[in-house]
Structure formats: C-alpha cells, structure tokens
Amino acid sequence: MFAERFLPLINSFPNDADALRRVANYFEDLENRQGERVFKVRLHANRLFDISQAGSTYRLARLIQILLDANLLERRLIVRSPLGGGVEYRSHEAIPSVVLDPLRDVEMDVTEENLEASYVVVANGSN
C-alpha cells in the first residue's frame, strides 16, 4: 500500500506527524476506493493544504519538503492556459518568464496568476 510508505516519515518527523498522518489517511482511503489509480494522483498544493490541515504556509512548505525529499511525491509546476490545460515544468529554476500557450498558440507571461504547484505520486522507482 502506498500509504504504508508514510509510516517511517511519521516516526522520523514527530513535529510534522499530524499533517503526515492526515495525508497518509487520505491516500489509504483513495487506494481502498481506486486501487492502482492512486499512483496517478496529482494533488494541487491547495488540495494538499486542505487534506493535511497544515494551518500555515510554513507548515505546508515543510510537509511538501518532507514528501519530496522522501521521494513519495514529485513536484510538477504548471503554467496554466485560460483554456484549462498548461505547460509543465519540474522545477522553479526551469520556468522561463514567457511561455507559449499550446492551446491558443499565443505567448503568455508567467506570473503567480497562471502558475500552479502540484505533486504527483512516485510509484516504486520514479515517474
């Protein structure tokens, strides 16, 4: 079960254990309902905030850091087109200041308004 991979983290990071436990419970419930599809999960940072009940941006950042460092999740940054889709990057350093919107074939400036942070599940190995 994917959720079992959270157990060592819960033990290693007692001060973040509550948030980690809530995320683990979420994945456990999802895996019970959706099975292997759990490895297709892509969580928006806002969704992670709600699931973990992190309470503060610092605590959310800390949670993300633990999950990324433990290779449970991988970062995906999306420059969102107004039409719904977007262009994906794996790190903040890789994002240019202007991006071509593939759905409209126009250039768009990358700002906080159209940039979203999300995280995909790392199956055994990597994505």
Place this chain on the structure above:
Amino acid sequence: MLNHKDAQLAQLIFRLLKQATSQQLVKNFLKEKNIPTSALNWDDLFAKRIEPALNESKITIDELRSLLKDVEEFGRQHTFLFRCPPETAKKIISRVRIEKIAEEQKLTSLLTTPLDLELPEDPTLVDIRIIQPDKNQPPTGLVIKMVETRITKVLLAETTDFDAGRMTKTYSVSRKRAVNIAHLDANGLLELRIASRDNQSRYLDNLKALQVKISKFIPRDGFAPVSLSTAKDKLLNNRKMLANEIRYSHSSARNDFGFVMNVSSSSQEENLSTDDGSMAALDSFLANEGHVTGTNIYVKIPDAEPQREIHILLSGEVNEFAVPIWCSSGDYAYVRGKILTLNQ
C-alpha cells in the same frame, strides 16, 4: 432654500448617483416622494426636479445620501467571507470601543455624518455606522465604508517607429470612484465587499488593502475564511431540488488526478442544468475524486414582478463570491442568505 454649501453637496451626491446607478432608480425614489420625474437627461433631472425639491424641502440631502448608500454599496462587488466567534464580534462592535477608536483616529465625525468624497487621492474611510436598531440592546453590526480612486486605461492608438525599433502605445486614462465595504455582524460573520475591477480577476491585494485600512476597528487576527466549498458542491448535487430557484450557466471542477473540467451553457440566457449530457459528465467527474471549484449561477428573486434574477459567480478564492451587476440591498441580502444556507 439650500445654502451654497448644501447646494454644492447636492451636486456632488448627484454626480456620484449618476456614476453608481440608473436614471430609473432615481426616478423611482422621486416618485415615492410624489415628485414629478419627467426629464430629458440626467442634468435636466437635477435642474428641473431634484434641485427644486431640495429647495422646497420635499427631499433632504440626507435622503439623497441614503439613496446613494443603497445603490453603491451593493452589487458590482466581490465579497469575501470571514468568521470569528460571536463573543469576539460583539466585543469588536461595542459602541464604547468603536467611539474610542474613532476618537483616537480623529474619525469621530464619520459616526454621525459620512464624508462626501468623489475621487480621493488615497483610499479613505468615509463612513462608520454602528447598527443598533434597539438603543436598549447592544449593537447588531458595524459597517465601515472605504472609497478609493481607481485608474482605468483604454488603448487609443499604437504607433511603431521601425528605425528606432520602438512601439508607442497611447492610452486614455480616467479616474473612477470605487466603494469597498466591511460589514461585521454580531453573529461573527464578516463580509468584505470589494468593488469589481474592469481588468483583473484576482482581488487579494484589494482585499488586503481594505483589511489594513480598517484594522484599527476590525482586527485581522481571529477571523477565519468561510470556505464556500459546501455551497458549490450542493449547488450541483441538489440542482434538481433547486431548479425553481437557481439557473446555471457555468461550472468548473477539478479532480485529484489533476484533470480539470469546464462546462458552460451556450449563452448566459440558457440553463446548463437542462442539458442532460453536460450534467451526466459533471456528475461522473465529481463521483471520481472530483470537486467543484467554481460555478456561475442566476438566483431567482422570489415574488418579484417582473421576474428578476441576480447573477452570482462562485469562484476565485475559497471564501469568495461575486455579484457582477448592481442590485438592491434587499436582493443582495437574499442571495447572500441563499449562499450561506447552502453552505451549511
């Protein structure tokens, strides 16, 4: 007969009414006072009907100001909802506290007479109202009004100088008055209503600016955003039950696999919920780890002749909804109540 100062004030309030509402609404107000309403245009309305009525004391400056309050404080706004415990709210809105702070801030005059400002240089508090229907009971609410000047620009011309490698754009710049309202109820609900902007969809900076401006009266600490996720979900899940009250024009949803769905009616006049295919797709999406992120609806105002609907946008921040058109205080109170009931 009005003195010079009151005459100027009347003209100012009339100018603000012109910006904020329609002639018909002003005429309705005059009709209620049994004042003739025929006029060729706005200026004619003022010169032939309003000014004489003021001089003859058939209407007062305060009544004009009250009309302005009704028309510019509701609608064409993005509302952000917050909540604090009722005990905290009651302490915040206590008359003694508000009067003390107003004195410290040299704003005591706003408790009795609003400031009539057209285009202030900086965002300015212009009205502080302690709502206390029964003087023998504690206040039930506090309303603070902030007016700011917004700059809007319209592109007029564009010229390119290829030799210099330069393009020059010329804009006409105009200034517009924007009214923002903070309303704290004794039950703990705080509404921060920000005047709609023409050219942007995110209001967090405007929201923060209002919060800072009113912070001496209504502190930021202790107020949690009221998430409207439940209302958004119920609007879609209970749409059959709500069919007589609500019409849908757009819905957006996102699932935990990163997929996004947007469904819209063919025009703003159509009802999305009558299209079985769209609704089936949305239901299926929501049933598979999906949740509603935004919805555009039209709320029917009951017992209105002729039938009237108020357009609501439930999107943006989790605690945000918008009324993109002007509406009366009664209509606004109805739609807000509807949203809060659905959110329970």
Place this chain on the structure above:
Amino acid sequence: MLWWLMEVTDVVALVEKTWKDAKPDRRYAAVQNLRIAIPTEHHSLFDCLLDAKLTNIEDDPTATVLLLVHGIQTDGAWQKIVQEALSDVDKLNVIELGYDCVTPLQLISPFRSAPVNKVLREIRDIKQREPQARLMVIAHSFGSYIVSRILHDHSDIQFERIVLCGSIVPRDFRWDKHAPTMKHGAILNDIGTNDFYPVLATFGSFGYGSSGRLGFKTGRVVDRYFPYGHSTFFDKKRRHIKRFWKPFIQSGEVKESGWNTRKPKTTKSILMLSHPWIGRPFVMAVIVFLLWIVL
C-alpha cells in the same frame, strides 16, 4: 545578515517579506531571484515555500499548535501517547519540545535556565513561522516549571490554553500578572492526589511548589483532582487524555473530575512538607540531625 548563517526562520521571513513587498505581477520573479541569496542547504525548503506562496493561502487563525513540554529524567515518551490520542482533532498539529535530560541534582540546583532557554527559543521560532496559529501547551512536572518561567520572564509569550500535570510551579504563581489574557477555564491544573513529587520538589529545593498536589486555588486556574501518581495521566488504560484533555484542546470544555468531591483530606504532614517555610527548614533540620548522629 550574513547569508551563510541563514536559519530556517530567516529564509521564511525573507520569502514572506519579498512576496509582500513586490508588485503583484512581479512577485514570482522577485522571489525566484532570491534563490541565489539562499544557502544551498535551504534550497529545498525555499522551493517548497515558493510552492506554498503560489497557493495564495492565508495562515488559518483557527489552526492550533499544541506544545508538549516534558519533565526531568525523560525524553518525553508520553508525548507520543498524547499525539496519538489527539490525532483525530481537526486542525491540530502537535509539537514535542525537548531538552537534554535534567537530573534530580540539576533539578534542585539553581542552574535551570538551559532547558528554559531552549524551550523559549523553540517557542519563538514557532511563533515566527506560524504567527496566526493558536498556541496551547501541555506541560508535565519540570515542564510546568519551564512554562511558568517563560510566562514570568517574557510577557510577549502567551498561550490560549494551558494544561499542567504533576506541576511543580509555586502555588502563589501570579497567573493574573503573567497570563493576563487568559480567562478562567483556560488554565487547567490536573492534580494526582498520590503524587509526592511536587511536595518533594518544594522542600527539596527553592523556586518550586506543590501545585501539582495541592492545587493553586486561584480564580485563574481550574484545579482538578484525580487518584493518580505523578505520571498516571499518561496511562493508556485510564484514557485520561481522551476523556479530559481532548475536549479541552478541541473546544475549551472543562470536564469535571468525580474525584474532586471524593478525594481524601490532605494529611497534615503533606500540608506541612508542602509549605516552603515549614517543609524545607524541617527537612534540612532532619538532614542535619541525621548527619550529626552519623558523624
């Protein structure tokens, strides 16, 4: 600030300030450019902070951070028990605050400031990183002393709710002065009527009191009595945490203890030993007498 000496709190503050000060459409670029100034060891956290800023989330003022401060001669194994018992409380995050083991010798010595300063530093860090969070604390034994010293010496540190158990805080501690914002019912003192340690701490040294055995008996604190020893509060079989602390942390509900009305009368000897001006001189006199006999 020397960039290579940057700590986590400095990185958090820098990101926050840059985001706040930059123009709306330039914020992301402004913070991205900061990366060069951040030490490599903090890049991972920095990227995560940037992710969090993109969400436009505001810190939730209803979120609670519960601090657990343990006593001497332990690393606070009970803290895990408390965390587990409260794991289903919404919006609650529990933080264990620890310090190097304090021996009984250190306990009776006047050199107690190191653990107090360590816990204080951690609390300040938490307040800086999560300024909107509601801070609550459960403190056991020497941990209660630490909390009282912090409140006494640092008026900027306040808690929304406090639970003391096995408390060795002096009974005349001025809660009205050092916790002025806390109203009645916000401070609980859970007392074990079989707990001898607070009495021992009172006559064995200076600066401690027997509040964990006799209560504070002041309007600011709710004393609750239980037929417990010093650490029975953490006995899973008693379910004390779920029954009495969980409702308090969750909603401020103070559940009455049935033992309040059934507890036996405190013996005269305990009362005398618990009095700092009777117990201490008496015990010292006994010790001197015994030494005189031996020598």
